[in-house]
Amino acid sequence: MPIPVNESSIERSLLRDDVFHRLRDAIVDGSFEPGEQLRDLELAQWLGVSRTPVREALLRLAEVGLVVARPGRSTVVGDLDVAGVRDAREVVAGMHAVAVRQAVGRLSEADLDEMRAANARFAAAIRAGDLEAAHRADQELHGVPLRVAGNRAIAAVLEQYTPVLRRAENLRYATRAGLRSIEVHDALIERCAAGDALQASVVTYDTWHTLTDEPRSRPEG
Structure with a gap:
């Protein structure tokens, strides 16, 4: 029927x-x-x-x-739980690293220009103290390889755990320490443009660790 x-x-x-x-x-x-x-x-x-x-x-x-x-x-x-942020950070960093590794080699020059423009907006927002604009530009930058990778499983995991990190970013971006993310973004784009999938994934992993100064182990090559 x-x-x-x-x-x-x-x-x-x-x-x-x-x-x-x-x-x-x-x-x-x-x-x-x-x-x-x-x-x-x-x-x-x-x-x-x-x-x-x-x-x-x-x-x-x-x-x-x-x-x-x-x-x-x-x-x-809830309070901003350090252990919760650490756990979410590892998951989010790992998922973005996988997405970038899948996307490198498929990113067009237009995609790379989109990432560069997003980082320019991110830098301007950080220096102006506009946290909302910084978040938006950061999402746009990382959203490019996510879109190109087209991995729906990764997108589903990030939907669940990224908000925990966004709360930590509100504190991070409120300080000059947020300027470190601009440099890491530049390194990520450079590696993507060079077609170096492994190093691009490593830089991506590091990007999400600018939220804390804790030591971390990088994903295996």
């Missing part, structure tokens, strides 16, 4: 994702501060939705450590 078309279920799915992204972004950009209590009724009213997608979004946010759910008590914005 024909499978019934249920448009409402599709709409609900899109709504859940939209609510999740709105709440996630508000936590990452600091609109909701660490320790702040999140009440599903107030959030639902703010977003103009029912409480169900808000509750589902909060559960997803708890899974990645952005909120802390206390059953029967409250849900609060």
Whole structure:
């Protein structure tokens, strides 16, 4: 028999994702501060939705450590956990390194120019103290090899763990230490342009470690 078309279920799915992204972004950009209590009724009213997608979004946010759910008590914005940032950093760094390795050799001159332009915008934003613009330019730069690689599994993993690092970046970019990322981006683009997939992946891995000064082991060649 024909499978019934249920448009409402599709709409609900899109709504859940939209609510999740709105709440996630508000936590990452600091609109909701660490320790702040999140009440599903107030959030639902703010977003103009029912409480169900808000509750589902909060559960997803708890899974990645952005909120802390206390059953029967409250849900609060999580603190920036050092161990959580470290774990997320390793996953994100590894995924970007794989994506770059897959993309090198397929990047066109137009792709490389797009990366160079994004880094120029990133540098200007860092020097101007515009964190939102810096994040946007950084995403655009790293988004080029991700797009060219076209690996949907990598994209799915990054969707889950990158927001944890974005919170750390807000602190990192607020200092002159963020200038280090400009140089690393330049090195990445140079290696990509040279067609050196291995070194490009190593530089990419290092890019995500400018968030901390902890020692790290690089991926095997």
